[in-house]
Amino acid sequence: MSQPKPAIIEKxxxxxxxxxxxxxxxxxxxxxxxxxxxKEFRSQRVDILAHTAVIFTSRTTxxxxxxxxxxxxxxxPETMKYICSTEAIALYLxxxxxxxxxxxxxxxxxxxxxxxxxxxxxxxxxxLSLSEPHKPEIPEALTRLKxxxxxxxxxxxxxxxxxxxxxxQYDMLLLYSPWEVKALCEKLSAEQMPVISTxxxxxxxxxxxxxxxVKAFAPSPAAPSLAKAVDNYIxxxxxxxxxxxxxxxxxEQNEEFLRTQQTKLxxxxxxxxx
Numbered sequence: 554m555s556q557p558k559p560a561i562i563e564k565x566x567x568x569x570x571x572x573x574x575x576x577x578x579x580x581x582x583x584x585x586x587x588x589x590x591x592k593e594f595r596s597q598r599v600d601i602l603a604h605t606a607v608i609f610t611s612r613t614t615x616x617x618x619x620x621x622x623x624x625x626x627x628x629x630p631e632t633m634k635y636i637c638s639t640e641a642i643a644l645y646l647x648x649x650x651x652x653x654x655x656x657x658x659x660x661x662x663x664x665x666x667x668x669x670x671x672x673x674x675x676x677x678x679x680x681l682s683l684s685e686p687h688k689p690e691i692p693e694a695l696t697r698l699k700x701x702x703x704x705x706x707x708x709x710x711x712x713x714x715x716x717x718x719x720x721x722q723y724d725m726l727l728l729y730s731p732w733e734v735k736a737l738c739e740k741l742s743a744e745q746m747p748v749i750s751t752x753x754x755x756x757x758x759x760x761x762x763x764x765x766x767v768k769a770f771a772p773s774p775a776a777p778s779l780a781k782a783v784d785n786y787i788x789x790x791x792x793x794x795x796x797x798x799x800x801x802x803x804x805e806q807n808e809e810f811l812r813t814q815q816t817k818l819x820x821x822x823x824x825x826x827x
Contacts, residue, residue, distance in 0.1 A: 581715055584712055584713060585713055586611070588613065593706070599680070599705045601629070604677075604703065608682060609638070618707055634677060635656060636660075665807060668698075669814075675698075682705060712739065726747055727752075746765055754801070768798065
């Protein structure tokens with residue numbers, strides 16, 4: 554599992570899965586996300602106070618944002634709004650600010666969900682916090698929708714020191730981000746790979762491009778979580794079924810959603826001009 558070990562292991566869905574099939578489950582992150590230094594932030598020449606809302610898609614960028622503000626002696630105004638990709642990320646803001654629903658909004662973790670929230674705040678001056686490297690979908694969508702936003706890199710992803718020999722000891726590797734796929738491919742060739750399980754379209758896309766043997770994928774109608782996807786895979790193997798490799802397919806729903814949003818925004822713009 555390319556994730557940190559949960560604080561309460563018994564509450565993890567994988568704990569029950571390990572008991573069900575008598576599995577050995579190890580937690581060993583393939584990557585580490587670190588906040589940028591004040592010098593790296595200054596080199597981007599971004600004025601935080603020139604913005605009225607910040608978009609967050611991870612807890613790491615939240616930590617980095619408020620640390621940068623503290624180091625630079627920037628007082629974030631109480632009027633600042635926050636748009637988060639999930640409720641869990643929104644709740645994490647309580648570490649730094651008083652949680653008020655009128656200034657904090659969140660999506661359901663999907664691409665369409667976060668874009669809808671951003672469109673609702675299209676009249677704000679938006680600061681989009683990103684990790685490097687990052688998925689291009691959201692910046693590309695905001696550019697297509699002509700949303701007024703400024704991207705800023707607040708964290709960087711680096712590979713962990715786990716070795717190829719250690720990775721080859723496992724029957725399955727569970728990956729949650731494209732950067733974990735990239736780190737894995739730097740250590741093992743496609744022929745050396747154990748079975749792969751991936752979460753998210755971006756992760757599956759990069760795994761497919763590198764010819765990795767993906768046998769379990771989430772979210773999907775049959776498996777809303779990665780734990781369920783792995784459960785289904787193991788059940789099929791025990792039943793003697795041949796499990797085909799999961800192939801990436803472009804999400805036409807996301808593209809259709811963006812076209813619909815473009816049309817709506819164009820109509821509103823013409824109405825205001827009249």
